[in-house]
Amino acid sequence: MVGFQMLSIAILIELISALSVLSSHAQSYAITHVSVIPMDRERILADQTVLIQDGIISWLGPAAKATIPKESVLVDGAGKYVLPGLMDMHMHFFYEQGLDKKFLRDEASLMLSKGITTTRIMCGDPEYLKLKEQINNLLIPGPELFVVSPQLVGKWTFSIKLFGNVADTPSEGASLVKRFKEEGYDEIKLTFYLKPEVYDAIIATAAELNIKVTGHVGPAIKLSRALAARQQIEHLDEFIETLLPDTTYNHGISVSGTGIWQKNTAWKTIPFMDESRIPMLVKQVRKAGIFVTPTNYFLITCFAKGQTDEEIKTSPDYAYIPSFLKADREKGRNRFWQNPPPESDRKRYIDLRFKMTKALYDGGIKLMAGSDGPEWYLAQGFSLHNELEMFVRAGLSPFAALETATINPARYLGIDKRTGTIQVGKEADLLLLERNPLEDIRNTTAIKGIFNEKVWYDEKTVKRMEEAAKVIGLQ
Numbered sequence: 001m002v003g004f005q006m007l008s009i010a011i012l013i014e015l016i017s018a019l020s021v022l023s024s025h026a027q028s029y030a031i032t033h034v035s036v037i038p039m040d041r042e043r044i045l046a047d048q049t050v051l052i053q054d055g056i057i058s059w060l061g062p063a064a065k066a067t068i069p070k071e072s073v074l075v076d077g078a079g080k081y082v083l084p085g086l087m088d089m090h091m092h093f094f095y096e097q098g099l100d101k102k103f104l105r106d107e108a109s110l111m112l113s114k115g116i117t118t119t120r121i122m123c124g125d126p127e128y129l130k131l132k133e134q135i136n137n138l139l140i141p142g143p144e145l146f147v148v149s150p151q152l153v154g155k156w157t158f159s160i161k162l163f164g165n166v167a168d169t170p171s172e173g174a175s176l177v178k179r180f181k182e183e184g185y186d187e188i189k190l191t192f193y194l195k196p197e198v199y200d201a202i203i204a205t206a207a208e209l210n211i212k213v214t215g216h217v218g219p220a221i222k223l224s225r226a227l228a229a230r231q232q233i234e235h236l237d238e239f240i241e242t243l244l245p246d247t248t249y250n251h252g253i254s255v256s257g258t259g260i261w262q263k264n265t266a267w268k269t270i271p272f273m274d275e276s277r278i279p280m281l282v283k284q285v286r287k288a289g290i291f292v293t294p295t296n297y298f299l300i301t302c303f304a305k306g307q308t309d310e311e312i313k314t315s316p317d318y319a320y321i322p323s324f325l326k327a328d329r330e331k332g333r334n335r336f337w338q339n340p341p342p343e344s345d346r347k348r349y350i351d352l353r354f355k356m357t358k359a360l361y362d363g364g365i366k367l368m369a370g371s372d373g374p375e376w377y378l379a380q381g382f383s384l385h386n387e388l389e390m391f392v393r394a395g396l397s398p399f400a401a402l403e404t405a406t407i408n409p410a411r412y413l414g415i416d417k418r419t420g421t422i423q424v425g426k427e428a429d430l431l432l433l434e435r436n437p438l439e440d441i442r443n444t445t446a447i448k449g450i451f452n453e454k455v456w457y458d459e460k461t462v463k464r465m466e467e468a469a470k471v472i473g474l475q
């Protein structure tokens, strides 16, 4: 056992500051004279005070009418905007890509430092369930985690190590669903190469056990089967293929999923896409009643728009890409970009993704922001703000874009009774901004403070967390 006298001064100081964070949990807070964007509908409540007691919004109203408990910690909200904490509905950890598990806490605090108070982790691992527990118990700072299961994949002809479990028969599929439900995962995650009969067994077992199924739709499954199963579909997988006038243009390789790499086959279908078929697609998706996570920023930036070396190296994400992954990233990028699809096709791909996104929104389908960070040169956190911008570029209002990262995910996750909007009685998952995000969506990056899990992180602390997480990039 290590005696107290053995501890260095530095560790003692750390210990004391950690304890002061813990003791601050029970404190009450008052954010004064702030503009509130409650996100229940498009409105701004000017000059409000928000009282927080033990992590719950206990009072909200005109600042002039507020009775602030005298022990409250005051947060000056004058000239600032408060909105619900953001939710990134499609994220991963660098851990999957080989980063040591001791950095999971840094990854979590990076997410939080960018205003993400809730996130859905799209590839399961027991380590994430442990991390979730630690965050829930206020042992480390981070967003509330919803963790999908380890990935279910079909048998593939190539001997490549996939981060997942092979389900080659219906009974294998069914027993994996049972196991992952028992282990405490929130949803079942599917990737590629599942046979239709295995897929059906997974869907049936998941329905029995009342657990959602989410992920990719491979070309063997097809959109119609996934929609009939009410699977939650990521990346608009297989959506774009429905725009082909007939299947003769598509030789079984779609530009969705891993097909995005197929420049000589999948990409060649793009000129034949018929956008007059979008309304039919929207109708089918609406009938299925699913939510949709387009992950437009990731796919457009990495495969259609592209980034120059300069853009990559000056992006804030870059400092967080572990050194040991950089060569690999570069190889992948070169593989695609040394001989990219024609610019006209890439522009059309972007245009169609935006048009589908806008049409889905107009058709009443609930969209959700998901960044897919840390793919390619995206780190966690930063890319969610980029994804919000994509919704606005697709034609949504900034308010509608913010819905995709607040109330919509809260409804999807079934936590809208306790978070997702700013309302008395709800959890104080809050983001304080310097500028109005309804005027310009990019203002979501102007973070002045974050409230999460009973703890207030002021601007200095937020910056410190963001800086400290750069240790990830040094690995």
Ligand SMILES: [Zn+2]
Pocket: 090, 091, 092, 122, 372
């Ligand atoms: Zn993903």
